[in-house]
Amino acid sequence: MCLNRIYWVSSSKTIRLDRFLATVTDYSRSDAKRLIKAGEVSLDGSLLTDPRAAVAEDADIRLRGQPLRSAQPRYFMLNKPQDYVCAARDRRHLTVLDLLDEDNPEKLHVAGRLDIDTTGLVLLTDDGNWSHAVTSPKQRCWKRYWLRTAEPIAEAAITKFAKGIFLKDDKQRTLPAELEILDSCEARLRICEGRYHQVKRMFGALGNAVIELHREAIGGIELDETLEEGEYRPLTAEERASVTTPNE
Structure with a gap:
């Protein structure tokens, strides 16, 4: 087993x-207890041997001399291929988490899912407030899609989408959407x-697919154009800040 990384954050919890x-490491809870009892963990230079000890998350805790800190939130963009589902686990299909080479990927979740046959930008994070800002309709976080249809798209669809469309089994119209026809x-x-x-x-409601x-x-x-399908990278500070969380 190995340490994940050295993480830094201030906390009084x-x-x-x-x-x-x-x-904050790759060790299981039982492995952690064993290491603590073996005298491998120290606090402010003094060994700790009781796994039940309550410690501050911003304390100077070290494992074999290496400092440990609580993990900072993570933010990634991924270019999703077809045939992957946006879920933590699935019995029949690979998930987008299977594409990640990260520590504790199961702690990440998708902010704005895509269907199994839809490709493109997927955001993954372990920051719940940030992902809520991406997905909540109240935050009006716009998503842009390129699409191809089975039949030609009527010009009237632009006005209908802008007004909102009643979808089957939904009681309210969709919020106004912006449609740009690029080709037939x-x-x-x-x-x-x-x-x-x-x-x-929405297109099905207009008789198209x-x-x-x-x-x-x-x-x-x-979506970063340099990312091949299945590739991902961390978001930049500017990209993260472009999504405003409700408490900001």
């Missing part, structure tokens, strides 16, 4: 020592919601 060690069967669409299969259902769908942007975050 306390946490059980064995839980802290298991959280090709368009870009901007929406600020994330209803179930929304883009496909979406046969290709690719997400290009979420808010001010554009």
Whole structure:
């Protein structure tokens, strides 16, 4: 087993020592207890041997001399291929988490899911407030898609999308959306919601079918064109800050 990384954050909260060690390293809780009892962990230079000890998350805790700190939130963009689902686990399909080479990937979640056959920008984080700002309709975080349809797109669709469309089994119209027709069967669409299969259902309500769908942007975050399908990278500070959380 190995340490994840050295993380730094200031906090006055306390946490059980064995839980802290298991959280910021790759060690299991039982392995953490063993290491503590073996005298491998110190606090401010003094050995700690009780796994139940309550320690501050910003204390100078060291494992074999290496400092440990609580993990900072993580933010990634990923270029999702087809045939991957946006879920933590799935019995039948690979998930986007399977594409990550990160410590504790199961602690990450998708901020704005895509269907299994939809490609493009997926955001992953362990920051709940930030992901809520991405996905909540009240935050009006716009998503931009490129799409191809089975039939030509009527010009009247622009006005209908802007007004909002009643989807089957939904009681309210979709929020106003911006449709740009690029070719007879090709368009870009901007929406600020994330209803179930929304883009496909919007076109379905007009008697058309979406046969290709690719997400290009979420808010001010554009999919990095250098990322091949299945590749990912951390968000920049500017990209993270472009999503304003409700408490900011």
